[in-house]
Amino acid sequence: MVFIQSSKNQTWLLPPDIREIISSDHICYLVDSFVEELDFTDFELRYAGAGHPAYHPRILCKILIQAMIDGIRSSRAIARCARENVVYMYLAEKLIPDFRTISDFRMNNGSLIRNIFKNTIYAAREVGAVGLGQLSIDGSVVKAFASNNSTVTKNELGVIDDYIDQMLKEITITDELEDKQLHQCRGYDQLDSTSKSRVKSICKKYADKFQNSEQKKNLRCIKNLKKAKDESIIDNVEKFSLTDPESRFIKNKKGRIELGYNTQLTVDHKKGIIIANDVCQDRNDVHQLKPQLELVEQYCGQLKESTKICADSGYMSEKNIQLLMQKNLDPYIPERTDKNNIKKVQKRKNGSIIHASFFTYDEQRDVYVCPENQILKLYYEFYDKRRSLTRRVYKGISCRGCKSNQQCTNRKDKTRQLQVNCLSNDRKCLKEKMSTVEAQRIFEERKYTVEPVIGNYKQNLKFREFSTRGLNSVKNEFNLMCAAINLKKLWLHKECK
Template identity: 45%
Template structure:
């Protein structure tokens, strides 16, 4: 018997309230799928909440676990159906995530006075060892097209014989072992699976080669060409994706995305735009805090243009650098001069054009350097007078640095520790999501949308439990029949 206040009823309520009209129209008549997406969505979301993500285990639960049997309406999809749905229905899954945001907003749950964005590295479903360089991929493509059938017809192949592959002498010595190992594996699988394997491996190599060409990278994974080598917080470099998460003050995820870039800098604008789309507009006079990885002049200017009160710490703030580094000089925008750490003025003297980077640079010269006890720590110039070169973007960077030094900014920035940082910790620790099951950027984005939808449902559930405790309602009083009414009443507490 399922307890009357089990979270599965909330999963059911939210999924059932989704609009599946476009799906129903697309699959009306003959050829419609055997299982409606609402059933598969409920199974997948419930699985994330239970830390069960394997399609085989989910299929088993649909047959044996009373909660999953209830959600699946006693229909028993096999593991391939569940796996294929997760991979092939990104539009429906994305809509499910957006629906949790809409649901929370319409019920008055969102606190949009402060938004927070952060990125986290999640391991790709790909081996760090199964990567190839451009020339290796081109060689193997030629091998698959021209020689694989011939080698597969031979009864026995010794390792040494792979040194006779045509054209291998043109490859670097470091690549020969990789080619021999790959060729041996291809021949073995070709004997087992025939032409189907040949088609699959050729498709994978062509996709990997295309990724190398388009992205101008040196090497790529053959199992998941969209993944990239990234360093995680533990310092380990592995094939990964960069998950982006934006939350409101209470911890609801209002935007998410997957990036192939290890750097967060380019993800600020997409997160703002997706938030605007999901909420139907940006909050008026809202605050928005970002991790130091987003500290970049273009991002700061963008926030200003959008009238967003942004908070971004300097990416070099934690580094123990030279106390007389330019970033420690306070810029006075009104007077257009800098104040050095010793309190002396560094005034503007000229403007030049830098041909190397096609940028205009402004030159500032120290006024009180002669006689300063710190002059030789501050500059290496022979005359002992400090000069500062400032580019246009330094104005935005300096303004943000000064803002983040204020007690008010530090207080506002601490809010993210109770919102986005908690959410990312919940995804990795409580839900056990440290790597993806699917492969390819498109399907990984869909998988992340599922994870974020589950997080929002869990957050709604947490607020419901708080409401239940405040109203002192027992589980026996909360029947399935009045459960929806309780949701509607409790959400406003």
Template identity: 35%
Template sequence: MSIPFKSSPVEFHQHQLFPSNIFDLLPKDHECYLYSELFEQLDTRALESQYSRKGQHAYHPKSLVSILIYAYSRGVFSSRQIERRCNEDLSFMFIAQMNCPNFRVLSDFRKNQGEFFQDCFKQTVKLAMELKLASLGHISLDGSKFKANTSKHKAMSYGRLKEKEQALCAEIDELIEKAKRCDQEEDKAYPEKTGYELPEDLKFKEDRLAKIRAAKQALEQREEKLNPGKAIDDKKQISFADTEARIMGKNGGFDYAYNAQISVDADLQIIVGQHISQNANDKQEVKAALQALEDTAGQLPDKVSVDNGYWSGGNLQTFEDNKVDAYVATDKGEKTHKIDLEKSERKVVKADFEYNETDNSFICPHGQILPMISEAKDGSRVYRGCDDVCAACPLKNRCCQSEKGHARTISTDDKEPLRRNMARKMETPSAQAVYKQRKVIVEPVFGQIKNTGFRGFSVRGKDKVAGEFSMVCAAHNFKKMAKAIFTGLIRPEFRNYAANAAI
């Protein structure tokens, strides 16, 4: 006796008498319906004005941006995969309104409309604030590395660039001389040519030389901007594929990447500010972050919390200038040690020294004064004690770090008073309570973005990368808004939700 499995419905092989809507197959509460209504709130008039009435009709920019943001929210980033989903996935078909663009259209739109995506992100922030999902009461700022669309194998050092440039110039000169001496032989070798074409090997070498010179020039411009007037180290590298990407490392690995910075609101983890940086660390990112916040939300937050990666004189000064209530984790060595120095064998750290702002000097635990011995143009300072006094000090082995037996030195900058004030502030219970919230505000957001599968960029160049990351942040904000609506946290006043009272 055969097992009575369920059989296919009789309608499976029959045509229906009356036509049905294919989207009736989707659940009535499917998220694509809500996303479609949220996307309708986007203003694309600025981009629409760039289109021409002539030629073939273009896809509506609102349709394209809706498809891309919805795809990114679902973890689909390849333009070919997005096109495939628009032809196979009912939810994608609904967002695209059964009008799926070719993958090249999607790819070119993503590549060329970076500025528009940044505007879309700003609109999501304003929409979230109108829906009372973000208040800018407490903002947490953090950064994470995302891989650039290139690799270490498509790069070359400055020294190697100079060597290859000289070698290729010599090879090209040699080929040209050989061509002049062997015109008759060349005519026999290329009988189908007119005599005006370049031989393939010569054309290849000239193209290669042009790429090397372009990369070399980009590296020189970059280093002149970062270190004006200084000689370029031959070990400095640049990528041929993306000359604006930088080598960045994490957990022992190094690759070309961009430093993506986000400012997250504490209310519902809405990203209210973001920017792309080429810096490998976060010591200069506060100014750009506050500027991005003001451009997006129109105001600065009440409180900002950041980890010790942002501990720098420049960042602290930026918070001070903008009158922002900042909570910056104290850097290692500048935090007051819990273990008493005299009752233990621990090392002597910078926090054990007292800073005298009036004399601009440090005082060691045993009373020696360390005066400033040098100050650079960027404000960095070096303080140093007396060799003889340090040599006779009982704490010498735990304090002095010089292999040559020199006195203790302390390196800092001209913002030392701000450092001391912040360190004292972060020792208070109220500041620690505020900072404790940071780990549940901003860090989960990067985890949510990376868990969707976004680990690297699909475009090249800082401006285009900034546009793509704006789309990633916009997709995140739409997901947060959709969740708030589904859970009944809010009732927006548009479409099917207008009749429902706000909670």
């Protein structure tokens, strides 16, 4: 067999252009042209004047977007790609930014990253990939970059805070003694203020080497502890994380309660473009419909009347329905159903207990009538915070002597009770509409729009856990992810043409 001859030690007479090595239809060219059209005037004004030259923000934006497309989120891995990967060499324009530069840029430039995401929406609208005829909203829990074990309660936080105050007093006294010792040193008084601060910082570095390592560890935690104390004032939470105080304990789809953030998406049905995204600390989605609609109108303008809005039962509430009706939008949101209640309903319909659907409501007398023609009168009503609605309880008045008592109730007092939701007229109309075949078909289209987007970034791009800490930082990271997904869809849309 004859092998193809290689030229391992052969040098190039003329160095090749990097673009000759990269495929002509690679997505990096779309990333390059997209970022080149962004406005970096604010950065150019900020870095004008004397000082060490900085990396242009377009270079860092290019490699960050390409890294998100490739599922790379570690700043060290991105810096390594800029050294070793020809695609990243091309986007970085043959520069090699440090991993700290990449990490700090991603953390400190939230407005620019948000504008990158907005520009992907504008680009999609220009090529006709956004229709705004039907939108789907959904949320998903993404794990925070924090351990469930490094948490403290409110009481523990108060004790630690007192301990830190005492420690800071001791450190202040130590600093005063060090200042006195420095003043006694020969030549210290002749130095200017800049030289004095430099000498003081160098002396502090040498002094830190002799400090107890545990004490230094505690000093590094002071910032997070203070942040956790602020979070306890803002949000009434029993437990806080020391590594990421802004994260919250949220139940994920597997039923496990872990530290994380609630990510929100609004996806257009035409080509699956993300037109709004956000990250919040809420444990559920019920309060996130309004912020998502506001972001959609901010990025895409006022929505047309009768625009279809699809969301799961987690967004169902009276306020959300009123908001959609005021905007003349067409909602498709089912009522909340508890999974445990569904199992109970299936069990009762099999014959063990008479199901509530066999009871008829008499609107004139405001009573329920059971299959044995016995009456259930209004007992009391209450507000269910979890479902965000008022519920009414009806109680039987002559259940003890009924021949079907054993099949009707398991209560000790042998009386049947029914819990009924008090729905507004708009909510009743929506419930009736959702029972139709057409509404169910429209609602099922969520499975082919917003849910695949979530599955894509969690399964394919491995975005199950944030790599940064703090609400603002994770928002920047999620905006980059959504911008990368939109650019990938635009690239596929272009390839299809």
